[in-house]
Amino acid sequence: MASVTKRGPYAKTAARQREILDAAGEVFATHGYRAGSLKEIADRVGIDSSTILHHFANKSVLLQKVLEDRDTRSLGDAAPDAAAGAADIPAAFLRLARANERIPGIVVLYTLLAAESATPEHPSNEYFFLRYARVRAEFTAAFREMADAGLLRPGVEPEFAALSTLALWDGLQVQWMHDSDAIDIVGTLRGQLELLTTVELDEEETG
Amino acid sequence: MASVTKRGPYAKTAARQREILDAAGEVFATHGYRAGSLKEIADRVGIDSSTILHHFANKSVLLQKVLEDRDTRSLGDAAPDAAAGAADIPAAFLRLARANERIPGIVVLYTLLAAESATPEHPSNEYFFLRYARVRAEFTAAFREMADAGLLRPGVEPEFAALSTLALWDGLQVQWMHDSDAIDIVGTLRGQLELLTTVELDEEETG
Numbered sequence: 232m233a234s235v236t237k238r239g240p241y242a243k244t245a246a247r248q249r250e251i252l253d254a255a256g257e258v259f260a261t262h263g264y265r266a267g268s269l270k271e272i273a274d275r276v277g278i279d280s281s282t283i284l285h286h287f288a289n290k291s292v293l294l295q296k297v298l299e300d301r302d303t304r305s306l307g308d309a310a311p312d313a314a315a316g317a318a319d320i321p322a323a324f325l326r327l328a329r330a331n332e333r334i335p336g337i338v339v340l341y342t343l344l345a346a347e348s349a350t351p352e353h354p355s356n357e358y359f360f361l362r363y364a365r366v367r368a369e370f371t372a373a374f375r376e377m378a379d380a381g382l383l384r385p386g387v388e389p390e391f392a393a394l395s396t397l398a399l400w401d402g403l404q405v406q407w408m409h410d411s412d413a414i415d416i417v418g419t420l421r422g423q424l425e426l427l428t429t430v431e432l433d434e435e436e437t438g
Numbered sequence: 439m440a441s442v443t444k445r446g447p448y449a450k451t452a453a454r455q456r457e458i459l460d461a462a463g464e465v466f467a468t469h470g471y472r473a474g475s476l477k478e479i480a481d482r483v484g485i486d487s488s489t490i491l492h493h494f495a496n497k498s499v500l501l502q503k504v505l506e507d508r509d510t511r512s513l514g515d516a517a518p519d520a521a522a523g524a525a526d527i528p529a530a531f532l533r534l535a536r537a538n539e540r541i542p543g544i545v546v547l548y549t550l551l552a553a554e555s556a557t558p559e560h561p562s563n564e565y566f567f568l569r570y571a572r573v574r575a576e577f578t579a580a581f582r583e584m585a586d587a588g589l590l591r592p593g594v595e596p597e598f599a600a601l602s603t604l605a606l607w608d609g610l611q612v613q614w615m616h617d618s619d620a621i622d623i624v625g626t627l628r629g630q631l632e633l634l635t636t637v638e639l640d641e642e643e644t645g
Contacts, residue, residue: 261557266472339556346553349546349615350468360616367613367620384633391629394610398626401612402605406574408556409567413574419605422598426591426633 248286250276256297260340263347264294264355291354298344298358301337317380320373321424321432324396328417342404363397370397374427382428392427399423455493457483463504467547470554471501471562498561505551505565508544524587527580528631528639531603535624549611570604577604581634589635599634606630 254275258267269280269290276283287293315322331338345363348355370393378389400420407414421432461482465474476487476497483490494500538545552570555562577600585596607627614621628639 262472263470263554265469343553343556345612346550346615347470349550349612356616363613363616364620387633391626394613394621394626395606395630398609398613399602399606400609402607402609403601405552405556405608406570406601406605408553409563409570413571414601419598419601423602426594 244286247276247278247282251278251283251286251293252297252300255293256301256340257336259294259297260336260343263343264290264353265347269293294344294354295358297340298355301340317376317382318430320377321421321428321430324424325417325421325432328400328420332417338404339408342401342408345401366397367393370394377428377430382430384427384429387427396420396423396427451493454483454485454489458490458493458500459504459507462500463508463547464543466501466504467543467550470550471497471560472554476500501551501561502565504547505562508547524583524589525637527584528628528635528637531631532624532628532639535607535627539624545611546615549608549615552608573604574600577601584635584637589637591634591636594634603627603630603634 251272254272255267257275258272261267262271269283272293273280273283283293287296344355345359347353348359350356371389374383374389374392374396377383377392378387383389383392400416403414403416403419407416421434424430425432458479461479462474464482465479468474469478476490479500480487480490490500494503551562552566554560555566557563578596581590581596581599581603584590584599585594590596590599607623610621610623610626614623628641631637632639
């Protein structure tokens with residue numbers, strides 16, 4: 232807290248923006264972007280809507296900042312272990328799935344906005360179009376590395392492995408949002424990765 | 439048109455309700471339930487919002503009727519062929535996926551509402567909770583029939599086959615909404631069914 236005092240208005244601005252981004256993430260995750268109102272976000276922080284517009288030009292800019300902020304914060308320690316190489320890739324996917332269990336609000340935000348943003352006029356339409364293309368390419372590169380190491384099952388193509396893993400994950404999240412007791416995201420992804428690859432996935436080790 | 443004239447006000451009421459349900463389906467598929475307004479639905483039909491409320495008690499009743507109406511109309515000729523038995527089940531899934539390609543508006547409506555309705559206060563929250571539980575049970579029964587006929591690959595459990603097929607399908611629809619050129623729903627489902635079962639799926643025959 233000492234640094235907040237020392238840095239004065241700049242630190243206060245950053246702290247206020249942090250509060251607004253957190254509240255906006257919660258409101259958009261609950262109601263979506265279209266029905267989530269600046270008034271509800273402002274109420275949560277205990278400020279006026281006009282104060283939000285002092286920090287963020289409009290509601291669509293605010294949504295964009297929430298998504299960029301979450302992207303930065305959700306990239307973590309789940310990346311494949313370079314030393315372990317291709318054989319570690321399935322376990323790395325499962326580590327990421329387990330890490331997501333600790334941030335359910337972010338998962339809900341993405342799942343809701345991914346569906347809501349599919350119409351061209353939505354402010355995050357391009358963001359999700361590009362995000363899906365990028366993640367498909369990243370997953371495909373990972374499974375291609377596994378194919379080169381002879382770790383995919385016969386007949387499994389890297390593109391199919393990538394798309395099916397990503398789409399299965401998204402679909403599981405929707406059902407999990409409705410019935411978290413019935414849906415085991417990590418366990419189901421493990422089953423899929425066992426179908427796609429020849430790597431043995433220890434349940435103890437991979438959640 | 440003769441019967442409309444003959445049956446008088448009852449047929450007129452049915453025709454007006456049909457127009458309202460169709461317009462509401464389009465508006466909810468574009469904006470979701472929360473942001474989709476009665477005013478926009480009324481404008482599409484060319485009536486006042488108050489006329490909608492004459493036919494449907496409120497917006498959440500209207501949504502429920504749209505979903506029930508779509509459920510009735512989307513059940514079609516895609517059911518497994520009883521004579522063909524368990525071996526026809528994968529092809530029946532692919533026929534259903536191809537039938538969905540002809541009703542993209544309904545697919546978009548369900549995909550958006552499935553995500554949006556995951557909060558308890560949404561009027562379709564219970565509908566989607568029950569719908570997912572029912573479809574998982576139906577898919578599990580179908581794959582159990584295949585297991586009994588020795589048509590699942592070694593190690594594949596009916597519950598996993600059901601959940602992975604349903605969740606993959608949902609996830610593919612989200613990506614397809616963003617980039618219909620990049621995502622082949624039928625082809626990817628065929629790949630998944632070839633991983634899960636030993637039934638050969640002819641590309642010509644199954645789309």
